[in-house]
Amino acid sequence: MNSPTSTATMAPPAVHLIDVHKTYPGAEPVHAVRGVSLALPTGSFTAVMGPSGSGKSTLLSCAAGLDTPTSGRILVGDREIGSLSSDALTRFRREHVGFVFQSYNLIGHLTVIDNIRLPMVLARREPDPGWLAELVAAVGLTGLEDRRPGELSGGQAQRVAIARALLPRPTVVLADEPTGALDSRTGTQVLEVLRETARRLGQTVVVVTHDPRVAAAADRVLFLADGRLVDQLDQPTVEQITARMIALGR
């Protein structure tokens, strides 16, 4: 799974997974991820699809350093995240990994602009005001900077989460069902914002999704089944993706 996409042929990988396994212990251990290796080229936009329970969220959490694999290696940029202490990993994540959740995860009492600034404030870094304003404009939030999350639509809230993830110019942005809570039209618009902003910045993005229209925006779609990478499509159409998902039993 190491062959790079046509859009980033010469770039080194932004994220490199080598034989990653994740087993949840218990009376009946769950082998959620079973030996996944992949290299995501810098600047690439990758979708991860697969039936419910196939390990997509687990894989993304491991790649983000939010969860620890049972075995295998994960490199973000040139840093092997398994070698970092818990504190160092937290700091590393703030600077190098942007995460967008389905549920937005915004802080209710902070304004839009303070939510966007939060990871950098926590990392004791001062965002460049010009870059912050450009990003707010790029995701279509100009004029809404002083609102609280409770005063936003779902689509606007997810744009805040996207701007927050992009602000530190992380090595990779990982998004788990980012449009899952939005109606189809709003979801398409929000995804377009993420795709276009990321493309302009050369930002590496990985999106977990059930929606073939969302996945069709990607350079490459990876298909997981039962914890294994079983297929991939480059520059896919909605129809090709739908056919693969049906073949996998969704």
Ligand SMILES: Nc1ncnc2c1ncn2[C@@H]1O[C@H](COP(=O)(O)OP(=O)(O)OP(=O)(O)O)[C@@H](O)[C@H]1O
């Ligand atoms: N914390 C956990 N403890 C035990 N088992 C877990 C845990 N998290 C996930 N699993 C199991 O691991 C497997 C993979 O789950 P995961 O959430 O990664 O799948 P998914 O492909 O993202 O599913 P969905 O599309 O339904 O969100 C499932 O069998 C799930 O029940």
